[in-house]
């Protein structure tokens with residue numbers, strides 16, 4: 273009797289536990305998980321021979337922070353999968369040596385196209401096998417004047433020496449959810465920002481981007497399943513406004529493309545605006561963003577996304593786009609890593625033909641410029 277009461281008790285605990293596991297969605301983990309050995313080696317030696325790297329691109333250690341690979345090694349794949357698993361850890365892949373499986377490219381794009389299509393299809397990260405310095409670009413177009421001094425600035429501002437030119441990684445950092453990088457967690461130069469986007473240089477202040485991170489890095493994507501990007505202000509201070517926006521971050525290296533003295537402050541513009549709200553005015557085309565029927569506004573598009581000037585209040589991705597508030601920004605048209613299109617665009621610029629009724633109508637630029645195609 274006592275025993276069966278005990279087993280009943282244990283059974284209910286067990287059932288409650290099962291119910292808990294099924295009912296509570298597993299939290300999106302902010303930091304790396306898994307056994308240390310998945311990613312680290314203490315002496316780079318086992319049985320007298322060097323530990324194999326975890327990247328399937330051959331590399332010879334030891335590597336800094338005792339990892340079993342470099343940034344490129346860990347984050348690349350000789351197969352077409354864009355997320356690979358390492359024990360219980362998932363690694364987002366940014367460089368596939370074969371074409372990434374169609375439609376599964378992660379939000380940043382893929383360096384596959386820089387290696388295989390050419391230098392203008394992405395940022396030329398010099399540590400990726402097969403990539404050399406861009407022959408046409410000896411510095412970031414629109415570079416801030418102060419950064420034109422050669423060393424110690426040139427490894428980030430004139431060329432992309434490594435992934436750390438753009439990322440300041442903190443894989444064990446605990447970030448806030450749902451909006452990452454609102455406050456600076458950690459010291460200025462080791463803090464958790466959206467996708468570790470901040471400069472790792474001791475030569476200037478840390479910057480840092482905030483945003484909402486999609487849990488599979490947009491491997492699957494739809495109008496309700498995506499990252500949320502932080503917008504901000506039209507830059508008035510030489511590209512650096514501490515608004516934690518993506519455009520401010522890109523503008524840190526491409527300053528002249530985001531400085532209102534060189535871009536303008538209203539239509540007619542001198543350069544394409546960024547961190548500028550889609551006009552809601554009825555005499556303009558933007559109020560019908562991503563329209564599917566030509567008369568009503570459509571949902572958020574992962575092909576030509578918008579940024580939100582204020583992310584507080586967002587608990588996750590939203591499919592609603594609000595003209596008058598939501599903004600065009602650098603990643604409305606570009607991806608940062610690599611794409612199948614020149615100038616790292618999100619679509620083929622050659623297909624953007626005013627008045628078209630063909631397959632490119634309602635795509636690319638036409639997602640915002642809804643009256644410039646022919647449909």
Ligand code: HEC
Nearest residue numbers: 304305306307308310311312337339361441442443444445
């Ligand atoms: C899934 C991969 C992964 C796993 C698992 C992992 N680490 Fe790391 N760890 C990294 C990477 C990548 C770096 C280097 C880049 C960085 O600092 O973000 C790192 C850096 C570190 C650092 C130096 C930077 C810091 O944040 O303090 C320490 C210490 C560390 N790991 C300890 C551990 C220990 C202990 C374990 C096991 C309990 C572990 N790691 C498990 C990937 C991993």
Ligand code: HEC
Nearest residue numbers: 304311339340341342343346361362363435439441467468
């Ligand atoms: C030992 C393998 C390993 C190495 C080496 C490594 N990473 Fe990672 N990295 C990971 C894993 C695993 C994740 C996924 C963590 C998670 O789930 O958020 C990750 C995530 C990231 C992310 C996305 C963060 C996010 O919020 O989703 C960036 C950016 C990144 N790594 C950059 C780097 C850079 C730059 C380096 C080199 C300094 C590097 N990594 C080295 C394993 C590695």
Ligand code: HEC
Nearest residue numbers: 343347364366378379380381395397435438467489499608
């Ligand atoms: C020019 C700056 C830049 C360079 C160089 C760069 N990244 Fe990124 N990376 C970004 C940005 C911006 C994002 C966020 C993309 C988004 O969310 O749309 C990102 C996102 C990521 C992610 C998350 C997955 C994704 O696609 O969103 C990983 C992992 C990552 N980067 C790793 C790397 C590694 C490894 C390298 C070097 C081989 C590298 N990055 C080089 C700017 C850069």
Ligand code: HEC
Nearest residue numbers: 391392395396409412428429430431522525602606608615
């Ligand atoms: C750390 C500085 C740095 C950051 C941050 C940076 N870039 Fe760049 N960018 C460069 C450099 C250097 C080049 C020229 C060399 C090359 O192509 O790699 C370049 C080239 C480019 C090109 C031209 C590519 C070509 O080959 O024609 C585009 C487009 C671009 N960047 C867009 C962006 C966008 C969008 C962002 C923000 C997500 C960004 N960049 C962030 C440094 C940077």
Ligand code: HEC
Nearest residue numbers: 416418419424425428437471473475478479480512521524
């Ligand atoms: C490790 C890479 C790295 C190095 C080295 C580096 N920078 Fe930067 N820099 C960045 C990145 C990334 C940004 C954009 C993101 C941000 O604003 O933090 C940036 C932004 C800037 C900006 C515009 C934003 C601001 O803070 O005003 C200036 C100016 C600048 N850098 C100057 C320099 C100078 C001068 C040097 C050399 C003494 C230098 N940088 C070295 C990566 C680097």
Ligand code: HEC
Nearest residue numbers: 538539540541545548549550551576577600604636637640
């Ligand atoms: C995410 C939305 C978005 C996308 C995508 C977009 N634009 Fe724009 N574009 C805007 C906004 C907003 C303005 C400013 C409108 C205003 O001030 O009335 C603008 C302004 C312009 C202007 C200047 C108009 C003026 O009034 O001075 C031109 C030209 C232009 N865009 C061309 C393009 C081209 C070409 C593409 C594709 C490569 C493109 N845009 C993609 C939102 C977008």
Ligand code: HEC
Nearest residue numbers: 413519522523526529530544546600601602604605615621
């Ligand atoms: C409306 C779409 C759109 C937006 C928004 C946009 N770009 Fe571009 N970008 C383009 C197109 C199209 C090109 C091709 C060259 C051209 O038409 O000027 C280009 C080219 C570039 C180049 C290469 C220039 C060269 O000399 O080869 C860089 C760098 C660049 N963009 C950076 C940025 C940055 C940084 C931002 C945000 C501050 C940004 N872009 C926002 C559409 C856009």
